[in-house]
Amino acid sequence: MNFTALRLSYAQTGFFSTLVAGYISGDEKLTPFLKHPVSMDGIRQSIESRKQFNTNRQLLVAALQQQYNNIPVTDAVKENIHKLSSPNTFTICTAHQPNIFTGPLYFLYKILHAAKLADTLKKELPQYDFVPVYYMGSEDADLDELNNITIQGNKLVWQTKQTGAVGRMKVDDELLKLIHAINGQIAVLPNGKELEQLFTECYRKGTAIQQATFELVNKLLGEFGVIVLIPDNTDLKKAFIPVVKKELFEGFSHSLVEATADELEKHYKVQASGRDINLFYLIDDKRERIEKNSGQYTISSLQLSFTEDEILKELEEHPERFSANVILRGVFQETILPNIAFIGGGGEVAYWLELKKVFEAVNVPYPMLVLRNSFLLMNEEQKRKTEKLELSIADLFKTELELISQLVKKRTANDLSLNNEVASLQKIYNQLKQKAEPVDKTLLPHIESLLTKAQKRVEELEKKILSSEKRKYEAEQRQIQSLKQTLFPNNSLQERVENIAYFYGVYGKQLLNVLYENSLSLEQEFVVLNA
Numbered sequence: 001m002n003f004t005a006l007r008l009s010y011a012q013t014g015f016f017s018t019l020v021a022g023y024i025s026g027d028e029k030l031t032p033f034l035k036h037p038v039s040m041d042g043i044r045q046s047i048e049s050r051k052q053f054n055t056n057r058q059l060l061v062a063a064l065q066q067q068y069n070n071i072p073v074t075d076a077v078k079e080n081i082h083k084l085s086s087p088n089t090f091t092i093c094t095a096h097q098p099n100i101f102t103g104p105l106y107f108l109y110k111i112l113h114a115a116k117l118a119d120t121l122k123k124e125l126p127q128y129d130f131v132p133v134y135y136m137g138s139e140d141a142d143l144d145e146l147n148n149i150t151i152q153g154n155k156l157v158w159q160t161k162q163t164g165a166v167g168r169m170k171v172d173d174e175l176l177k178l179i180h181a182i183n184g185q186i187a188v189l190p191n192g193k194e195l196e197q198l199f200t201e202c203y204r205k206g207t208a209i210q211q212a213t214f215e216l217v218n219k220l221l222g223e224f225g226v227i228v229l230i231p232d233n234t235d236l237k238k239a240f241i242p243v244v245k246k247e248l249f250e251g252f253s254h255s256l257v258e259a260t261a262d263e264l265e266k267h268y269k270v271q272a273s274g275r276d277i278n279l280f281y282l283i284d285d286k287r288e289r290i291e292k293n294s295g296q297y298t299i300s301s302l303q304l305s306f307t308e309d310e311i312l313k314e315l316e317e318h319p320e321r322f323s324a325n326v327i328l329r330g331v332f333q334e335t336i337l338p339n340i341a342f343i344g345g346g347g348e349v350a351y352w353l354e355l356k357k358v359f360e361a362v363n364v365p366y367p368m369l370v371l372r373n374s375f376l377l378m379n380e381e382q383k384r385k386t387e388k389l390e391l392s393i394a395d396l397f398k399t400e401l402e403l404i405s406q407l408v409k410k411r412t413a414n415d416l417s418l419n420n421e422v423a424s425l426q427k428i429y430n431q432l433k434q435k436a437e438p439v440d441k442t443l444l445p446h447i448e449s450l451l452t453k454a455q456k457r458v459e460e461l462e463k464k465i466l467s468s469e470k471r472k473y474e475a476e477q478r479q480i481q482s483l484k485q486t487l488f489p490n491n492s493l494q495e496r497v498e499n500i501a502y503f504y505g506v507y508g509k510q511l512l513n514v515l516y517e518n519s520l521s522l523e524q525e526f527v528v529l530n531a
Contacts, residue, residue, distance in 0.1 A: 001507060003529045005528070005529055008393075008394055008527075010374075010525070012394055013397045014398075017268075022267075022268065024524050030267075030353065032263070033260065036049075036368040038522050043340060046340040046341060049340075049366075050340050051087070052365070061081060061084050063235055065081060071215055074223050076222065076224065080132075083131060089128065090129070090130055091338055092121070092133065093135050094114045094372065095134075095136075096110065096134070097137040097140040098136055098138050098140075098146065098213035100203075101216075102213075102220075104149075105500055105503075106496060110372040111132070112221070112515050112516050113343050113370075113372050114132035114133065115221065116516060116520070117370070120521040133228075134217055136214065138166070138232050139232055140166055140167070141165055141166060141287040143162075149178075149182075149501070150497050151499050152185065152502050153486075158174055160175065162285060163285050165285075165323070167209050170208060186501050189506055190506065194508065195504045198219055202215040220509075233320070237322065237332075240319065240322075246361075251277055253278050253328055257274050257354050257357075273327075274327040275289070275325070276291070279325065282320070282323040288302055297310075327358065334364050339367050341367050341368040342368070343371075374493065374527065375515065376493070376495070377529050380530075380531055382486065385479060389407060389480060403484070407476055425454050425455060432447050
């Protein structure tokens with residue numbers, strides 16, 4: 001399977017925020033919000049910082065061994081779990097919720113990025129070992145975000161009445177129906193049956209979504225040494241008790257994030273800054289906010305109330321019932337993992353930039369932040385259409401309107417530009433100014449206004465001329481529209497919409513090797529893969 005890769009800057013794509021662009025370019029205004037630069041020097045700094053923190057490696061290894069106990073494990077995964085006992089082993093972590101059937105493509109891209117970075121660092125720093133970890137955000141309760149996949153523009157939705165943490169939900173008949181629906185779309189593809197078999201093996205009726213996701217990622221990416229960690233675990237949460245206690249009694253994180261957000265907002269648009277208590281109460285099929293009122297801790301939706309002593313007792317006896325929200329989730333992750341680099345998407349990088357002071361307040365090392373890899377997958381037919389339309393790969397990231405205008409201007413025999421006429425207008429009005437100024441200087445603003453109006457009319461005429469010419473190229477317009485819709489569904493990046501199913505059906509598991517081989521480590525560029 002031969003793929004060629006083209007690398008673009010994220011700025012060239014036009015799909016990323018100014019904050020992400022600033023982060024990649026090393027904007028000095030962001031320096032106060034970071035700990036380590038994205039470089040080998042930054043990696044070395046992060047390692048030294050991590051060495052100062054006493055990670056409970058025995059706890060982590062025991063939890064992983066328990067999680068992997070009854071499933072087939074590759075030698076690479078076994079070895080990596082064993083390596084985590086050593087103080088010279090560090091993790092490269094990415095995190096994501098357990099989207100059904102892996103959700104959008106970037107779910108796999110970010111995990112493969114972690115694997116590639118771990119292997120690259122081993123070559124650069126052979127005295128250490130590096131282990132890629134997929135940290136599963138299984139306590140997320142946003143079902144609407146996780147209950148669907150899109151295959152070739154067809155959206156499939158899991159209709160379930162279950163509530164609470166999505167990871168704790170069970171595979172039911174409605175989810176099994178989706179496997180049949182997926183098979184209906186990919187069975188005719190060369191490797192469609194293979195993927196349907198994988199889904200069937202992992203999503204067994206009654207299995208928790210977090211377990212199904214765990215097994216699926218292990219089957220897909222175990223050969224790359226990827227370790228999957230389900231943090232919804234009583235023993236792991238015991239290590240987080242001091243931070244939870246500090247949050248319950250002091251509500252420390254909210255004010256720190258708010259202050260950071262205020263500073264960051266002077267330069268960039270920022271995200272929400274959490275709540276007074278950034279914890280949820282997690283029990284059975286419920287995950288509800290913990291609020292503090294008049295010295296009482298309440299979970300109003302469950303009609304529960306605790307005094308300080310009672311909630312402390314609850315925490316000590318049932319740490320698994322306390323769930324960090326987005327503000328504290330990273331601190332939990334970095335508490336239980338010997339982590340040096342966190343790989344996240346643009347949104348994740350944006351909110352992590354608000355968290356440095358939260359980490360400092362509880363003396364947990366703040367990792368290097370690495371923007372996850374992004375890919376656009378193109379097949380031979382799409383590449384051929386692009387070339388026929390005389391477009392470059394980079395051109396495809398422009399809007400449909402820009403592409404049509406570009407094509408028309410390139411192919412037409414007519415001169416569609418009125419730039420010369422605009423220049424002539426400016427000369428005429430300059431002459432009018434010269435004549436009017438000796439007579440009455442107050443007439444000059446009026447002449448300027450007339451020039452502005454005249455230029456606007458000429459610009460409108462130019463647009464009408466272009467629009468008239470475009471009508472001669474209706475076939476090309478349809479081709480551009482079709483190409484844009486398949487590569488950028490709903491005017492979004494392919495990786496944010498499409499699931500792996502179709503591409504796996506066409507290329508098989510070998511596609512994962514191609515993605516791994518073309519994954520970058522610290523370069524932070526966008527990659528277009530042409531089949």
